[in-house]
Amino acid sequence: MGIDLLTVFYIAASVTFILGLKMLSNPATARRGNLIAAGGMTLAIIGTIFLYKNEGSPLHNLGWIFLGIFIGGLIGTMTARKVKMTAMPEMVSLFNGMGGACAALISLLEFEHLFEANRSEGLSSFSGLVQPGFYLTIVTGVIIGTVSFAGSIIAWGKLSGNVKDIVFRGQHLTNILFLALVLAAAIYTYQTDLDEAHIYFFITAGLAFFYGILFVLPIGGADMPVVISLLNSFTGVAAACGGFLYNNKAMLTGGILVGSAGTLLTIMMCKAMNRSLLNVLIGSFGASASSSAENMEQGSYKSISLSDAAMVMAYSQKVLIVPGYGLAVAQAQYACHELEKLLTEKGVDVKYAIHPVAGRMPGHMNVLLAEADVSYDLLLEMEQANEEFPATDVVLVLGANDVVNPAAKKDPSSPIYGMPILDVELAKTCIVNKRSMKPGYAGIENALFFQPRTSMLFGDAKKVLQNLIGEIRVL
Amino acid sequence: MGIDLLTVFYIAASVTFILGLKMLSNPATARRGNLIAAGGMTLAIIGTIFLYKNEGSPLHNLGWIFLGIFIGGLIGTMTARKVKMTAMPEMVSLFNGMGGACAALISLLEFEHLFEANRSEGLSSFSGLVQPGFYLTIVTGVIIGTVSFAGSIIAWGKLSGNVKDIVFRGQHLTNILFLALVLAAAIYTYQTDLDEAHIYFFITAGLAFFYGILFVLPIGGADMPVVISLLNSFTGVAAACGGFLYNNKAMLTGGILVGSAGTLLTIMMCKAMNRSLLNVLIGSFGASASSSAENMEQGSYKSISLSDAAMVMAYSQKVLIVPGYGLAVAQAQYACHELEKLLTEKGVDVKYAIHPVAGRMPGHMNVLLAEADVSYDLLLEMEQANEEFPATDVVLVLGANDVVNPAAKKDPSSPIYGMPILDVELAKTCIVNKRSMKPGYAGIENALFFQPRTSMLFGDAKKVLQNLIGEIRVL
Amino acid sequence: MSQILHWVSDNQQILYIVILMIFLGVEVIGRVPAVLHTPLMSGANAIHGVVIIGAIIVMGKADQGNFLALGLGFLAVILGTINVVGGFVVTDRMLEMFKKKT
Amino acid sequence: MSQILHWVSDNQQILYIVILMIFLGVEVIGRVPAVLHTPLMSGANAIHGVVIIGAIIVMGKADQGNFLALGLGFLAVILGTINVVGGFVVTDRMLEMFKKKT
Numbered sequence A, B: 001m002g003i004d005l006l007t008v009f010y011i012a013a014s015v016t017f018i019l020g021l022k023m024l025s026n027p028a029t030a031r032r033g034n035l036i037a038a039g040g041m042t043l044a045i046i047g048t049i050f051l052y053k054n055e056g057s058p059l060h061n062l063g064w065i066f067l068g069i070f071i072g073g074l075i076g077t078m079t080a081r082k083v084k085m086t087a088m089p090e091m092v093s094l095f096n097g098m099g100g101a102c103a104a105l106i107s108l109l110e111f112e113h114l115f116e117a118n119r120s121e122g123l124s125s126f127s128g129l130v131q132p133g134f135y136l137t138i139v140t141g142v143i144i145g146t147v148s149f150a151g152s153i154i155a156w157g158k159l160s161g162n163v164k165d166i167v168f169r170g171q172h173l174t175n176i177l178f179l180a181l182v183l184a185a186a187i188y189t190y191q192t193d194l195d196e197a198h199i200y201f202f203i204t205a206g207l208a209f210f211y212g213i214l215f216v217l218p219i220g221g222a223d224m225p226v227v228i229s230l231l232n233s234f235t236g237v238a239a240a241c242g243g244f245l246y247n248n249k250a251m252l253t254g255g256i257l258v259g260s261a262g263t264l265l266t267i268m269m270c271k272a273m274n275r276s277l278l279n280v281l282i283g284s285f286g287a288s289a290s291s292s293a294e295n296m297e298q299g300s301y302k303s304i305s306l307s308d309a310a311m312v313m314a315y316s317q318k319v320l321i322v323p324g325y326g327l328a329v330a331q332a333q334y335a336c337h338e339l340e341k342l343l344t345e346k347g348v349d350v351k352y353a354i355h356p357v358a359g360r361m362p363g364h365m366n367v368l369l370a371e372a373d374v375s376y377d378l379l380l381e382m383e384q385a386n387e388e389f390p391a392t393d394v395v396l397v398l399g400a401n402d403v404v405n406p407a408a409k410k411d412p413s414s415p416i417y418g419m420p421i422l423d424v425e426l427a428k429t430c431i432v433n434k435r436s437m438k439p440g441y442a443g444i445e446n447a448l449f450f451q452p453r454t455s456m457l458f459g460d461a462k463k464v465l466q467n468l469i470g471e472i473r474v475l
Numbered sequence C, D: 001m002s003q004i005l006h007w008v009s010d011n012q013q014i015l016y017i018v019i020l021m022i023f024l025g026v027e028v029i030g031r032v033p034a035v036l037h038t039p040l041m042s043g044a045n046a047i048h049g050v051v052i053i054g055a056i057i058v059m060g061k062a063d064q065g066n067f068l069a070l071g072l073g074f075l076a077v078i079l080g081t082i083n084v085v086g087g088f089v090v091t092d093r094m095l096e097m098f099k100k101k102t
């Protein structure tokens, strides 16, 4: 009876996962989708605790289980609540790592279980008692879980600035060799003498851990969102292995769902930046492109003074602000909102033009501006914005670069060629704020800066905005 | 070994069904999708014939099976090849009916099987030997299969003009009563004395047959595509019942897939006409609306003579032709293509504006014009066409009415309000060909006809087109 | 109630397959444009012709002497085949008409 | 070869579930706009936290004296819970930021 009810719970949970993910991919229903999936998850967890039967007897150690859930829940809630919006990807990476570690630990303990069972039967190797399929599930869970754990920690480290990009010659070959080693150790474990197997299993896990580190190390820090998404789908597969292990459909379906959707999401993220997954993973993009930037001829550009910029904006009718990665770096979102309010008070029509991959994670700008309480209605999506530029007097580009680079439309040899951009050239004037003439993420020169209608306003975004506000106030 | 291989075949078939349906919903891949699904089906059929094991022994009567497949294949191919493009929905309806009958026959034979088994065990009622779930599967298969069969035949009859719409008072009540009777008979069969059950099972099937007829009878002939789509998804469910019966995953997945996709498709078809499924099934739309048409005041309209119309078109720069149901009725697609070629020779830019629900089945106009060899490039979809109307000199409306009715945009009380339409009013002049001022399918007056820029060109579409061609030739 | 739960539990895999298939059916055709409604309907119609497999099984396990089963089974095979073959052929013909002629 | 076929046949229902789930994963998020990539990733991240169920089972069937299993199981429960709870909470916070403020 109880165990039958649990099955129904699991089916319900699987359905909420599917529905939740579906709703998460639509702005209107996303939040509800997240809650629905969370509800299904709660059902599955509570059901497991109280209704699961292991060989006919209910689970014990309930006290420990509740304590673990309490501690984990507390840590999870606190960190998730306290984290700064702009540090979201790091956070997701850490959470993902925890999931990977959890999956790896489960498989590890099941291995120990098998090991004991084999030993008490007096068998000399695993293959005696254990089906290849079952061992495969366990070892896959350990390897993928561990890789995901190690990789996520490195990705977190890179995003939070604790780990530097490390590139050396022959890196990719080393990585492939390492992967081969992991697989060899896994196979050896299955076939060798029982006691040796015990050691080699841990060697397999250890090698997988190092492989996870090596896998993420060469990839550029800015590409971490893509890597996190990929590791996310890895953890999904590791969770699915757990589902096979316990013949548990909730784990199986949830894991596979995330594995499949995560893989597609990873590919879509790459596409939004006009790159291939392979290109991201090999991590050569930034390197090769920045050299080409140096080769490009520098045209002549003109600067604008703070007071002139303040004047132009205060006396125009319509201003569109294009935020980019620089705004996030300078943490200038509050100053930006301030400027927007001030201009609006003066009767200027101010809106934001949001490029989907501005910044370093999808939706970065939405989150950033929302943090500063900018009204959602003022945010124009790329298509809308491109329609409004021709009727715009001033475009203020704040620390954005690639997302307004006309090379994406005009220069087929450019690495960003084909990426949709914000057509700021269509506006009457364009004021670009950044600290120097240095290129952005893609490492390429931007012809926009050298156009007659464009003026540069150098300086850190936050300082410049504060000064602009000061100037406009005294106008 | 053989039976294991069959499982793989079935899995492959299920995958091709999913892929096929997915590809069928995209114009670029539709044809390939159909072929892929057909390939999977062939695999599943051949696999079943040669690899299926019934209690350990292979299937016999192979000669008969091949003969049946040969005959069925021959009939299927011949009729499918010979049918006129515009008679497609009838054809699909017939094929669907065959599928329903097939599903019903299978369940019927399995029932006989059970009946014999029960009798030889000396049991007095079904419930003794047969699980309720199993009986439910059988009886559901018979009922749904039979309803689908009978309904499809009526739908075919209506479309081919052999069956008239029959409406009487209390029809819906009668139908609901009949459905209740079917269910009652089905339940009674399970519980009653074995020999009586044998009779009552056939009574159940017979009642289901009548219910199928009654279900479709009151629905207007023009709504048959929607009904066929609904019956199509019914047959899917009946096929899935067969899948349960034989624990056959190919039948199960294929059936459920069609059942689910077919239901959604039915709803989408209704939406494209701006109606609800219930509204279609109750079949009251045409009736109530046509009375309201009579209440509308008739404005004044102006006619145009054949020679004037010929002149206007021949000396314009850009003509858009809007085909509708009347063109199909008049079988004027060839004459229409003729006119288009003639005008093009004279240097006029001629294209077609295709409304998605013009005619009586989705894509009706595409199929109709393709039959007359009109080039696909000349067909504009609704959105494109609406962009081009303002730059168009003459719009020639050929037997279309509802799809160019401005009430859909302007009159919230109109039954077609909210349906997207072709904005022919935007063009410089509009010539409308139909036989009278009578309303179209929705039975409502069309304000377009009374507008200053519109002129009416009365007559049967084919005759009018032939005369126009004659006039233009001699210009 | 507990019987139903038990039944669900016994058949959970099949139930999963059914539920997932329902979701898939809806998702897979969710983006179909209106012009393709008729060919899609026709293609789906051909796919449910998979019921022919059942007819083959019924026919193949019928005893030589059981004329009812043989006769009706034979009929079922013919009808099922018409559904499958006719369905795919007619769909193909329709789609051919939608093809760009280049 | 024949062993593999046999394995496939024995596990066909599970295989069906896996295959259908893969299709569903792809179909379900196929239309997501770029702005929602991050919350979607985060939501998916929370969903794979379902692995916590495995941790609970491991923990719940560990013997009182088996300190390795108890210790690591306890750790697994904590880590899994962090994944689940943190994942859903962070996703909700993110989505709150996307909400229209009216």
Ligand SMILES: NC(=O)c1ccc[n+]([C@@H]2O[C@H](COP(=O)([O-])OP(=O)(O)OC[C@H]3O[C@@H](n4cnc5c(N)ncnc54)[C@H](OP(=O)(O)O)[C@@H]3O)[C@@H](O)[C@H]2O)c1
Residues within 6 Å of the ligand: A222, A223, A224, A225, A273, A323, A324, A325, A326, A327, A329, A330, A356, A357, A358, A359, A360, A361, A362, A363, A364, A398, A399, A400, A401, A402, A403, A404, A433, A434, A435, A436, A437, A438, A439, A440, A441, A442, A459, A460, A461, A462
């Ligand atoms: N959103 C995503 O999911 C994602 C993920 C990975 C990669 N990417 C990539 O990231 C790029 C995003 O484009 P983007 O235009 O937002 O950024 P960007 O092209 O990287 O340019 C940012 C600019 O901000 C300036 N900047 C840096 N710090 C600043 C400060 N404190 N004050 C003012 N300016 C500052 C920099 O110029 P100075 O150094 O001269 O100041 C730089 O040129 C795209 O190439 C995209 O493909 C996006």
Ligand SMILES: NC(=O)c1ccc[n+]([C@@H]2O[C@H](COP(=O)([O-])OP(=O)(O)OC[C@H]3O[C@@H](n4cnc5c(N)ncnc54)[C@H](OP(=O)(O)O)[C@@H]3O)[C@@H](O)[C@H]2O)c1
Residues within 6 Å of the ligand: B222, B223, B224, B225, B273, B323, B324, B325, B326, B327, B329, B330, B356, B357, B358, B359, B360, B361, B362, B363, B364, B398, B399, B400, B401, B402, B403, B404, B433, B434, B435, B436, B437, B438, B439, B440, B441, B442, B459, B460, B461, B462
């Ligand atoms: N496509 C689908 O899937 C589908 C399915 C079911 C219903 N519908 C509905 O069908 C309608 C389709 O709109 P529609 O504009 O194509 O057709 P319509 O609104 O039914 O109008 C057709 C017009 O053609 C005229 N006509 C009939 N025979 C003719 C002939 N021989 N020569 C010249 N004209 C002739 C009729 O007027 P006269 O009698 O004065 O000649 C009639 O007004 C929509 O309301 C739609 O919702 C569509």
